[in-house]
Amino acid sequence: MGGETPELSAQERAGKAFPVSWDQFHRDCRALTWRLNEVGPFHAVIAITRGGLVPAAIVARELGVRVIDTVCIASYDHTKQGDLQVLKGISDAAMKLGGGTGKGLLIVDDLVDTGKTGKLVREMLPDAHFATVYAKPKGRPLVDTFITEVSQDTWIFFPWDTALSYLPPLRDGAA
Ligand SMILES: O=P(O)(O)OC[C@H]1O[C@H](OP(=O)(O)OP(=O)(O)O)[C@H](O)[C@@H]1O
Ligand SMILES: Nc1nc2[nH]cnc2c(=O)[nH]1
Ligand SMILES: [Mg+2]
Incomplete structure (x- = not known):
């Protein structure tokens, strides 16, 4: 493979x-739930796995919603985005609660980046409300409610993907 420039991952970009x-x-x-409380009530929360599972649990707890379904989508292999794969669709029971179009349903994900994942789920549930905790500019127009916008060239590290570790002092060359 000599001489070839390796492809940069989304995180490196x-x-x-x-x-x-x-x-x-x-x-x-x-904070997201405070905003959503003005929009609801919702019949059910639909978590986009896996990143949407943790925020969905917290939001559902705060809103008093006990029906939670998942739509299981994989696109990033660690930090490289490939084709979207729907590994599990929305259940018939949740579809019925949303009258077939998602009305009164709340879709939750941790973030929107390019918006590809969000777009796909919106197509499944066009009348649902879509909420994420973080949003990057490209995906932002797809989201109805979010809390913090970060720039497109930022990579968000979630607590379930990280651990506390030693950092060398700045003067020794730490970034
Ligand atoms: O707006 P996009 O460019 O589509 O990216 C956003 C999606 O990427 C991440 O999921 P990922 O596919 O990494 O799977 P995971 O939730 O299982 O970590 C994140 O949780 C969002 O679902
Ligand atoms: N952890 C994480 N996953 C992502 N998937 C797409 N963008 C991101 C990001 O900024 N952080
Ligand atoms: Mg995800």
């Missing part, structure tokens, strides 16, 4: 890192 702690994530999910 993103450049800037935005690490989020559990505390911060919990606070941001609660």
Whole structure:
């Protein structure tokens, strides 16, 4: 493979890192719920797995919603985006609650980046409300409610993907 430039992952292209702690994530999910409380009530929460599972649990708890379904979509293999794969669709029971179009349903994901994942789910449930905790500019128009916008060249590190580790002092060359 000599001489070939290796393809950059989405994370490498993103450049800037935005690490989020559990505390911060919990606070941001609660802030999201404050906004959603004005929009509901919702019959059910639909979590886009896997990243949507944690915010969906927190939001559903705060809103008092006990029906939670999943739509299972994979696109990024760690940080490289490939074709979207729907591994599991929305259940018939949740579809029925949303009258076939998603009316009164709340879709939750951790973030929108390019918007490809969100677009696909919106097509499945055109009348549902779509909420994410974080949004990048490309995906932002797809989202009805979000809390924090980060630039397109930022990579968000979630607490379930990270651990506390030693950081060398700045003067020793740490970024
Ligand atoms: O707006 P997009 O460019 O489509 O990217 C956003 C999606 O990417 C991540 O999921 P990922 O596919 O990495 O799967 P995961 O939730 O299982 O980590 C994230 O949780 C969103 O669902
Ligand atoms: N963890 C994480 N996953 C993503 N998938 C698409 N964009 C991102 C991001 O910024 N962070
Ligand atoms: Mg995801």
